[in-house]
Amino acid sequence: MATPTLARHLVTEIPGPQSQAAQQRRLRTVAAGVSSGLPVFVESAGAGLLHDVDGNTLVDLGSGIAVTSVGNAAPAVVAAVQEQVAKFTHTCFMVTPYDAYVDVCEQLAELTPGSHEKRSALFNSGAEAVENAVKIARHATGRQAVVVFDHAYHGRTNLTMALTAKNMPYKHRFGPFAPEVYRLPMSYPFRDPAGLTGEQAAARALDQLEKQVGADNVACVLIEPIQGEGGFVVPAPGFLKAVADWCRAKGVLFVADEIQTGFCRTGAWFASEHEGVVPDLVTTAKGIAGGLPLAAVTGRAEVMDAVHGGGLGGTYGGNPVACAAALASIGIMRDEDLNARAKAIEEITLPRLRELAAGIPAIGDVRGRGAMLAVELVKPGTSEPDAELTGRIAKACHARGVVVLTAGTYGNVLRLLPPLVIPTDVLNDGLDVLAEAIQITIR
Incomplete structure (x- = not known):
């Protein structure tokens, strides 16, 4: 060649x-x-x-x-993958664990927003991470309702299709979809009424939520800090914080879908940081591992640990080769700023x-x-x-x-x-x- x-x-x-x-x-x-x-x-x-x-x-x-x-x-990713492949490609962490999985979780605890104690679980794809974040939120809160937003995209599994707003091509003729999913208006500055602030857009959405669902029924509010497939919609300043503050006051978990925005993509490790928001749970994938399939849910220790042993996992989740690639990728992100x-x-x-x-x-x-x-x-x-x-x-x-x-x-x-x-x-x-x-x- x-x-x-x-x-x-x-x-x-x-x-x-x-x-x-x-x-x-x-x-x-x-x-x-x-x-x-x-x-x-x-x-x-x-x-x-x-x-x-x-x-x-x-x-x-x-x-x-x-x-x-x-x-x-990237040479560092290639070298890390080659080294790990030569050692072993799989054991299944749920059968016999290995250091690289724990190493990735330690990095996620350090890098994701907030100084609180955190836990992570590793998966294969963004949709899988989102689905597990919903499972965790429902289990930890004992509530069922999941709140999402107009223009959202969260994946292609049955539950994440329900969470996704756009019909074609993601949802068309694939139903019925998972229940107990409720959609609110997003802050979309280009299409909102002129002068609508982030706080006003949040009040519009939360008023609808209180009336139509009721805070006591909501397990989590799930949102992309900057929407991806929905059109790179950057909410007006103050919107995310107002929604997060409402969640904290109502005992609702605030889940940031950082699958597309995470790992330096927006000029911060995570886009939530631009608004000073500390999510209860963060989902990650895409940029984490230099092209290898890896995803994660990272969150408050008491929330993540609420799930019983064996309630989270998957055969390939946190595969050692993907973990090696992630550790090398994060190293590049740090070293090259x-x-x-x-x-x-x-x-x-x-x-x-x-x-x-x-x-x-x-x-x-x-x-x-x-x-x-x-x-x-x-x-x-x-x-x-x-x-x-x-x-x-x-x-x-x-x-x-x-x-x-x-x-x-x-x-x-x-x-x-x-x-x-x-x-x-x-x-x-x-x-x-x-x-x-x-x-x-x-x-």
Whole structure:
């Protein structure tokens, strides 16, 4: 294989002939329900670049949906995984334990918000973590109701589909869903009435909760500090704190879904920190382990320990290879100060996006924190979502060798999730292409 280039470089159309051939093989054996936003088959990746089977090099502004924050093949992660694989790949922690599981839990206790005593349980995916957080909350409180928000995304299992707001593609014809799930209006500054503060948005939601559910019935309020699939919605300042304060006063557990926002993505270890909120339970996954499947629920010791022995677990949860990758990834985050790097990505990207928005009425909003940034597209002069335009812009980026993702309840948000280790020149090149794609598509 030729040495991959260190910059965007196209030698064929996107996707190229070998990717197109591989796509035909895929169609014969892979279920149609498993879709791909860009059917380019990747051969190697790293440093914010994807190298495909046709010899093309694409700029990666998606990070596998916020997973490969430290890179796709960070040397420290590779070495840790290789070392662990040579020792053992599995014993099942519930049968015979091992240090790496405990080491990860110690790191989570140190890094997650709050100085209280904590416990963690490890799982495989974000949906699994959320589902177990609900189990823990119900068991600890003796209550059943779970409260979530408009535009939320929490996973694809039966319970997490119930928690998720968007029907298509996540919920359509997959019901019936789990009961005792209640949805409240989210703080969405771009779409809220002008001047609505975070505290007022919280009061609106909590008033509805008190009337329709009753605080005494609520086990937990589950919220993404910045919504992911729902469109990178950053709630107005004060919203999260007001909801957390209400939970504390009512004996309701406040659960922060930090699966997409966690591990330096927003310029803090966890996005809850931006609002000074200390959750009772935190769910994590995605960026924790450099691309290997690992997830966790971390929370107050008395809440986590309320569950009886054997009530939590799973055959693969906290797999030793994934734990080794997580410990190496966290080490990179510390050593390279990826919180500072996320802030630097914001400082480079947001001004460019805002300058672009100033001259393009179809850009309704630019928002985000750290390396979790978004552009919301609308019909000019309105707030009406324009999903069709959003899709065309994404395709224009893909054709030019830049991977961007779409999101949002209305399908009208371009979201940017570059690896935190992306070189500045690669990031700027990707942003140049994005700007060009927006201008050409709208023209």
